[in-house]
Amino acid sequence: MGKLVSIIVFTKNRPLQLHGYLESLYRYFPSEAIQVYILYKPELFSEEYEQCFRLFPACRVIRETNFHQDFMRLVEGIKTPYILFGIDDLVYFDGIELKTIQRTFDKQGELLFGFSLRLDQQQMSEDFAAGSAWPEDVEGQTIYALDWTKGQTSNTRYPFELCATIYRTQDIRR
Numbered sequence: 001m002g003k004l005v006s007i008i009v010f011t012k013n014r015p016l017q018l019h020g021y022l023e024s025l026y027r028y029f030p031s032e033a034i035q036v037y038i039l040y041k042p043e044l045f046s047e048e049y050e051q052c053f054r055l056f057p058a059c060r061v062i063r064e065t066n067f068h069q070d071f072m073r074l075v076e077g078i079k080t081p082y083i084l085f086g087i088d089d090l091v092y093f094d095g096i097e098l099k100t101i102q103r104t105f106d107k108q109g110e111l112l113f114g115f116s117l118r119l120d121q122q123q124m125s126e127d128f129a130a131g132s133a134w135p136e137d138v139e140g141q142t143i144y145a146l147d148w149t150k151g152q153t154s155n156t157r158y159p160f161e162l163c164a165t166i167y168r169t170q171d172i173r174r
Contacts, residue, residue, distance in 0.1 A: 002033075003032075003033060003034065003035045003079070003080045004033045004034070004080055004081065004082060004098050004102065005029070005033065005034050005035075005080055005082045005083070005084050005098065005166060006034070006035050006036075006037065006078045006079075006080040006082070006083050006084070006169070007025065007029075007034055007035070007036045007037065007083075007084045007085075007086050008037045008039060008071075008074060008075075008083065008084075008085050008086065009021065009022075009036060009037065009038045009039065009059075009085075009086035009087070009088060010039055010040075010085070010086070010087055010088065011038060011039075011040040011041075011049075011088040012040060012041045012043060013041075013043055013044045013045060014045075014088045014089065015045045015048035015049045015051070015052050016048070017088040017089045018038070018040075018049070018052055018088040019052045019055070020091050021086060021087075021088050021089070021090055021091060022036070022052070022055075022056050022059065023091075024091040024092040024093070025086065025092060026056070027092070027095075028092045028094065028095030029092075029095065029098070030098065031058060033098050035058075035060070035080060036056070036058065036059040036060070036086075037059070037060045037061075037062060037074055038053070038059050038060070038061045038062065039062045039064055039067075039070060039071065039074065040061070040062070040063065040064060041063075041064040041067075042063050042064075062074060075169075075172060075173060076173070078169055080169060081102075081168065081169055081170075082101070082102075082105075082166050082167065082168060082169060083166070083167050083168075083169050083172050084117075084164075084165070084166045084167075085162040085163060085165075086163060087162070087163035090163045090164060092117070096117070097141075100138055100139070100141050100143070101115050101166055103138050103139055104136075104138045104143055105168065107136075107138055108145075113148070113167070113171070114165040114166060114167045115165060115166040115167075116146075116164060116165045117164045117165065117166065118163075118164035118165075119144070119146065119155065119156065120144065121144050123153075123155060123156075124144060124146060124153075124156055126152035126153055126156075127146055127150075127151060127152045127153070127156050129152075130150070130152050131150075132146060132147045132150035132151060132152060132156070133145065133146045133147070133156070
């Protein structure tokens with residue numbers, strides 16, 4: 001399996017949180033399918049960051065000098081079809097097959113803006129009641145779809161949930 005998702009992790013002054021994020025990420029995502037990039041601003045805790053980077057040698061570390069330029073250069077160089085943005089204070093406690101995510105994008109086409117790893121049926125209960133969320137079958141797996149333009153809560157009205165949504169790389173570049 002080739003790399004499917006590039007994960008860009010943003011961090012500043014929080015090496016312990018970064019370690020927790022990476023530990024959970026590698027626990028629930030197959031390492032052969034992901035490429036992790038860490039964009040960090042060296043300010044404090046340089047030694048602690050270096051220790052963390054040594055523990056996760058497959059990560060590509062970019063030391064921020066100009067955020068906009070560093071970020072744009074990184075996004076333009078990504079070869080995977082999907083991007084996930086990571087924030088150093090998020091942790092994963094469950095996983096989903098990356099094939100399911102890819103099949104969902106294939107099935108929905110341009111209608112699908114992003115695949116949230118955070119929103120679940122319970123968090124979208126108001127949206128189900130209002131008809132702006134509904135279950136979808138993707139090859140035997142139940143996925144919960146949401147029309148964020150009709151979202152009923154502050155969480156479901158926001159399509160750029162950067163720390164927990166997978167996007168098409170081509171859409172991010174646009």
